[in-house]
Amino acid sequence: MVKHVHLLFVVLVAVSFAARVLAAQLKPELLQRPVLKIAPHALASLLLLSGIVLVFQGGWLHGNFGWIVAKLLALPIFIGLGMLAIRREGQQRWLAFFGAILVFLYIGGVAIGKDAFFIL
Numbered sequence: 001m002v003k004h005v006h007l008l009f010v011v012l013v014a015v016s017f018a019a020r021v022l023a024a025q026l027k028p029e030l031l032q033r034p035v036l037k038i039a040p041h042a043l044a045s046l047l048l049l050s051g052i053v054l055v056f057q058g059g060w061l062h063g064n065f066g067w068i069v070a071k072l073l074a075l076p077i078f079i080g081l082g083m084l085a086i087r088r089e090g091q092q093r094w095l096a097f098f099g100a101i102l103v104f105l106y107i108g109g110v111a112i113g114k115d116a117f118f119i120l
Ligand code: HEM
Pocket: 003, 006, 010, 047, 048, 050, 051, 052, 054, 055, 058, 060, 068, 071, 072, 075, 078, 104, 107, 108, 109, 111, 112, 113
């Protein structure tokens, strides 16, 4: 149940991130709307919260938890690149955007494989 909630927020965070980068590119004034300023933080907080609940629910801290550490370390990198993608312009925006997507996919891959080095 919590896992489905977590996955729902994974999708909502991905969609809202892509939509904000598009808005920053095409209609930056949209980003000034209070709803669009608050909603992404609410979604990200709920994603984090549901992840933390899953950690305890699954008893993940008792066993092999390297993958959870990897997720938590990658999360601020995703957030940082995401901020750059919205604030910078031109080539820097798109580089940051694709970097953020790669980190996001890495976080998802780590979760599925329960392995920080699943790509190796
Ligand atoms: C961008 C952020 C995140 C993404 C893309 C993401 C993605 C995923 C995915 C795809 C799964 C399902 C894996 C599976 O069952 O096969 C999952 C599960 C899980 N995630 Fe996240 N997650 C994110 C953030 C977090 C955070 C911040 C935490 C911890 C604080 C966390 C902890 C967990 C845990 C414990 C599970 C459940 C494992 C299980 O019981 O099978 N996630 N996540």
